[in-house]
Amino acid sequence: MSHAIRAESLMKRYGGTVALDGIDLEVPAGKVVGVLGPNGAGKTTTVRILATLLRPDSGRATVGGYDVVRDPVRVRSLIGLTGQYASVDDDLSGAENLVLIGRLLDLSRAEAKARAAELLEQFGLVEAATRSIKTYSGGMRRRLDLAASLVGRPRVLYLDEPTTGLDPHARKEMWQVIRRLVAEGATVLLTTQYLEEADQLADRITVIDHGRVVADGRPDELKRRVAGQTLQVRPTSFADLDAVSGILTELTGTTPARDDDTGLLTTPVTDSVLLSTLVRRLNDADITADELALRLPSLDEVFIALTGKRSENDAEDTARKGILA
Structure with a gap:
């Protein structure tokens, strides 16, 4: 080239x-x-x-x-x-x-x-x-x-x-x-x-x-290099959080992060095939989900991991939206 x-x-x-x-x-x-x-x-x-x-x-x-x-x-x-x-x-x-x-x-x-x-x-x-x-x-x-x-x-x-x-x-x-x-x-x-x-x-x-x-x-190489993939699941019913958390723990060997306010469960994964396995397990348990996705980290997360700093313009955009912590 x-x-x-x-x-x-x-x-x-x-x-x-x-x-x-x-x-x-x-x-x-x-x-x-x-x-x-x-x-x-x-x-x-x-x-x-x-x-x-x-x-x-x-x-x-x-x-x-x-x-x-x-x-x-x-x-x-x-x-x-x-x-x-x-x-x-x-x-x-x-x-x-x-x-x-x-x-x-x-x-x-x-x-x-x-x-x-x-x-x-x-x-x-x-x-x-x-x-x-x-x-x-x-x-x-x-x-x-x-x-x-x-x-x-x-x-x-x-x-x-x-x-x-x-x-x-x-x-x-x-x-x-x-x-x-x-x-x-x-x-x-x-x-x-x-x-x-x-x-x-x-x-x-x-x-x-x-x-x-x-x-x-x-871009996708940097994202995978820094953090790999993350599996996110949001059960339709909050009553199913414990059950879904247990399934994720069994499949990944890691207890997922849990947001009790939004009902979102998040866990790192190394095998994208895990998603289809999770779908089958949720179906067998008669559990529905409003959100179910594999995602790579954002480039902003990569930037922070590599430099220890947040991009100035991305921080300004976030503050403008009123969601900067």
Whole structure:
């Protein structure tokens, strides 16, 4: 498998602070790799090095086979970057912003206008094309910012927390755009603190903490590695809790966790075939259940297990819903 991005033993210090402490990273061509980590973990520093905006103190990184230090001009010709904050000019319209970027990329005026029109159509911004950016919503600004990074038709796209500050609806609109870009052949390196975002978009996830890679793999691999599967059962009748608990204990060898308020029984399992066995046992005992499921841990639970911290944005989302303990 060819790799669009490859980084080996990247090191970066800011004075006495170690930002990157030997980062290794691989992004296969045509795939999405999500980079997760708490604030200060080194995510943005890694992106800045890969975008030739920052030189590593040591280590090596290539994009499209070109070294980011020795061949920065060639690397820049391959990449597009959407940072955490919109980089468009508020005093210009959407169309004017895209034409300006096209001209800076040495497109002729006609080519720049044609490319701007194409991107405005692609990102659903045609009706707002002549309006000042000051009048755009947050979601529209982020879509325009992503469009701006695509003017030069990059093969590799860096998305550094691209949906920060967006409401859930606008965030999902951005996900659709990103999926479409990948379907068209783009390679994406995505940094995010929205764990649902990484779960939805990434083919692989690299978790970094304190400048080091602490885990790497497909989302389901990381979930299984950290906690495995959990079997959850909620009997229809609270009177059956003891009986169901006994059945689970017999099948798994472990007494299930019990929530007497909700009637939910939870126990870790290693064999998914156990679910069908449990269904038969409940049927034989004439016990019905309102909930019966095998689940992997959430990516949020994986993040906490690997870093000891809760994702800032996921914590904010939970608090906003009023269910943060």
